Amino acid sequence: DGGITQSPKYLFRKEGQNVTLSCEQNLNHDAMYWYRQDPGQGLRLIYYSQIVNDFQKGDIAEGYSVSREKKESFPLTVTSAQKNPTAFYLCASSTTGGRPEAFFGQGTRLTVV
């Protein structure tokens, strides 16, 4: 089955710890994205990548880091510099050019205590 897999679904971390969220896709999409979702805020773009070994900051990149070493994988690290990391994180992928259609993973809910 083709799709996007985010893991874990729920994640708990102590304040001050870095944590990495996994996102894997087998759709052969070039572009991958990380969004953060908070109640009433919609989806806000954290980082995106349109090609392996390259990525760009989105609107709320501070306190986050990413890597894109493989086409299939786009992990997100929430660092201790992120002031309010508790949120629902969504990964997506899409084709580039033409008429794109973005597919989303099931999300990871991160709670920092």
Added chain:
Amino acid sequence: AQSVTQPDIHITVSEGASLELRCNYSYGATPYLFWYVQSPGQGLQLLLKYFSGDTLVQGIKGFEAEFKRSQSSFNLRKPSVHWSDAAEYFCAVEAGSGNTPLVFGKGTRLSVIA
């Protein structure tokens, strides 16, 4: 910069009634337009999309949307709502190149009552 406005934070409709969710965008050219639906704690599912051509587009689950260039709007409609349609709905735009990230509205939560 592109922006998307969904004026209604929460809408309640009776089962069997019609539904219209509003979406307005701000962008110079005609962007690509999308509607997504999200059930609680889940990812987003694409309902429908508009790239060009016929301004009335059909989607899954009986939804349709109409692009109105003069009003910069892309409203989502359904003639008869089912209880299972209760969810959050997001309108999104892309610059029209296929090479930029989606920009989302803040969403409209739909409640369905018997």
